[in-house]
Amino acid sequence: MSRSSRAAAVLGACCLVAVVCVPVGAAASTVAPLATGSGPGPTPSAPPPRPAPPVVVHRPTTWPVGHGDLGPLVAAVQQRLLWLGAPIRPTHVMDAATVAAVSAFRVKFGLGAGTTVTASVYRRLDAVSRAHGVLPASCRTTGLVLCIDKTQMSLRLVSHGRVLATADARFGSVATPTREGVFRVYRKSRYHVSTLFRSAMPYSLFFSGGQAVHYSAYFRRDGYAGRSHGCINLRDLRFAATLYTRTPVGTRVVVHRS
Numbered sequence: 001m002s003r004s005s006r007a008a009a010v011l012g013a014c015c016l017v018a019v020v021c022v023p024v025g026a027a028a029s030t031v032a033p034l035a036t037g038s039g040p041g042p043t044p045s046a047p048p049p050r051p052a053p054p055v056v057v058h059r060p061t062t063w064p065v066g067h068g069d070l071g072p073l074v075a076a077v078q079q080r081l082l083w084l085g086a087p088i089r090p091t092h093v094m095d096a097a098t099v100a101a102v103s104a105f106r107v108k109f110g111l112g113a114g115t116t117v118t119a120s121v122y123r124r125l126d127a128v129s130r131a132h133g134v135l136p137a138s139c140r141t142t143g144l145v146l147c148i149d150k151t152q153m154s155l156r157l158v159s160h161g162r163v164l165a166t167a168d169a170r171f172g173s174v175a176t177p178t179r180e181g182v183f184r185v186y187r188k189s190r191y192h193v194s195t196l197f198r199s200a201m202p203y204s205l206f207f208s209g210g211q212a213v214h215y216s217a218y219f220r221r222d223g224y225a226g227r228s229h230g231c232i233n234l235r236d237l238r239f240a241a242t243l244y245t246r247t248p249v250g251t252r253v254v255v256h257r258s
Contacts (some may be wrong), residue, residue, distance in 0.1 A: 003093060077102070103115050135161065140161040141161070145157075145251070146251060152258055155213065157247075173235065203241055204244075
């Protein structure tokens with residue numbers, strides 16, 4: 001085969017396999033690669049992230065205050081709720097626990113359903129908690145005391161002047177008032193039933209005649225819409241049971257107004 005025939009055969013073979021062939025003696029740098037068009041295109045750049053919206057911090061200087069607010073007014077509300085025994089922390093923020101405590105306070109004192117603290121709600125809160133958490137001297141004695149506040153409608157279990165627990169309490173009506181003063185538990189009756197009214201009085205701690213501290217299913221059902229016949233009602237069954245167990249005969253009972 002002649003030299004020219006061999007060169008033609010080589011070029012034909014190169015074309016069949018789509019390979020770039022460089023003629024003998026040609027400089028490799030002068031040949032550009034073939035573009036096939038089958039490779040991926042350039043990766044598009046991601047859009048820049050959007051800036052986060054600014055956090056709006058609401059520090060009210062006047063009433064009302066509500067969920068999410070923070071600042072001195074909220075701190076004042078929380079401090080007074082703490083004095084009343086609310087299960088909250090002094091965060092200076094109207095968090096979920098504080099909102100729940102405000103709602104419970106409003107219902108308890110007949111201020112309507114709601115979760116905000118208006119000027120009128122705060123005035124009542126301030127008036128009810130004006131003792132600033134200071135117990136009367138009759139409750140700050142040695143030993144165990146049931147310190148019962150008719151103004152705050154609460155019962156506190158106190159040991160050597162320190163409050164161990166607080167619970168809502170309900171009292172008698174104008175016709176059948178709960179007696180005030182300093183008494184002693186003289187009798188206990190776990191499953192007592194009233195001989196006058198035929199109503200159940202579980203976990204009764206008698207302190208004055210027929211008046212006792214006891215659990216009331218009616219209080220649990222009706223709240224402060226009703227009254228007792230002179231007894232001190234509790235609506236937390238577990239608390240009433242624990243109180244009954246921990247309170248021996250002879251324990252001091254103080255019923256007062258703050």
